[in-house]
Amino acid sequence: MPLILLGLAALSMALAITAFAVDAELPTGVRVVSEYWATRQGVSARVLMMAPPEPRAGVILLPGGHGNLNLDVQAHIGWGRDDFVIRTRASYPRAGFLTIIPDIAIDRKPPAKLDDYRRSESQAYDLGAISDHLRGLTEKVFVVAYDRGATSALNAAARRKMDLVLGLVLISPILESGQPSDALLQEGARLAFAKMPVLLISHASDECSSGAVKKLSSIATVSTARSFRAVSATGGQDQYQLSDPFAYYRDPCNKEAHHALAGLDDYVSNIITQWLLTQAGF
Numbered sequence: 001m002p003l004i005l006l007g008l009a010a011l012s013m014a015l016a017i018t019a020f021a022v023d024a025e026l027p028t029g030v031r032v033v034s035e036y037w038a039t040r041q042g043v044s045a046r047v048l049m050m051a052p053p054e055p056r057a058g059v060i061l062l063p064g065g066h067g068n069l070n071l072d073v074q075a076h077i078g079w080g081r082d083d084f085v086i087r088t089r090a091s092y093p094r095a096g097f098l099t100i101i102p103d104i105a106i107d108r109k110p111p112a113k114l115d116d117y118r119r120s121e122s123q124a125y126d127l128g129a130i131s132d133h134l135r136g137l138t139e140k141v142f143v144v145a146y147d148r149g150a151t152s153a154l155n156a157a158a159r160r161k162m163d164l165v166l167g168l169v170l171i172s173p174i175l176e177s178g179q180p181s182d183a184l185l186q187e188g189a190r191l192a193f194a195k196m197p198v199l200l201i202s203h204a205s206d207e208c209s210s211g212a213v214k215k216l217s218s219i220a221t222v223s224t225a226r227s228f229r230a231v232s233a234t235g236g237q238d239q240y241q242l243s244d245p246f247a248y249y250r251d252p253c254n255k256e257a258h259h260a261l262a263g264l265d266d267y268v269s270n271i272i273t274q275w276l277l278t279q280a281g282f
Contacts, residue, residue, distance in 0.1 A: 064147020128161030158188030208253035237263035
């Protein structure tokens with residue numbers, strides 16, 4: 001066999017082993033599939049689903065950055081391996097949650113632009129349809145959003161597309177600014193806090209999220225929050241080595257160790273899953 005073919009074969013095997021090693025963190029019996037779910041008329045989004053045998057509840061994980069995961073038919077993640085909710089995704093099915101990670105909708109895949117997608121009515125409808133679909137599989141549905149995923153969640157809340165969601169977790173939140181999105185996201189926060197319990201997690205030394213954390217905490221204080229809990233983490237790693245150093249060339253905050261909660265995966269995941277189980281009645 002020519003050397004170049006041997007090299008390609010070795011690379012393919014290495015990638016397969018890497019993907020298998022990540023999936024091997026899942027407990028026995030968890031079914032992992034990648035499939036399209038309809039969102040808007042003529043539009044769908046591919047989702048990664050991790051289904052334990054007897055799910056206690058459902059959770060939608062919203063990654064940060066641009067959110068274009070490039071999921072393939074074999075449930076491999078093409079982008080975002082360093083994202084906090086992607087890194088820690090196995091913790092949710094281990095805790096008994098039917099776990100969904102949605103890719104962006106097919107009509108916003110490149111060469112289409114993603115600049116306003118997280119603040120758009122389109123994504124609000126996409127998330128509403130995904131939560132509706134998940135609600136058909138399990139009675140209780142929660143959303144866990146990291147970084148700019150918080151913008152997506154609050155945009156959907158502002159547009160009344162989170163009505164089937166029972167609780168919201170915001171991790172190292174980034175609120176995309178610009179008029180009229182500032183007012184829209186603040187309204188989404190007010191509606192979310194009034195309707196459902198909210199858990200806000202950030203690192204005490206994360207300068208990227210500090211403004212959003214203060215704003216959200218202030219909204220929770222002055223509004224009639226149903227149940228609001230803020231956790232300020234400390235410790236972890238001061239340096240963060242990305243497995244894909246080119247993944248966040250437009251998102252410098254995602255390279256920051258404290259924003260990424262580097263070294264705190266187990267600690268933060270345990271806080272989140274225990275909070276979700278409590279809210280789900282377990």
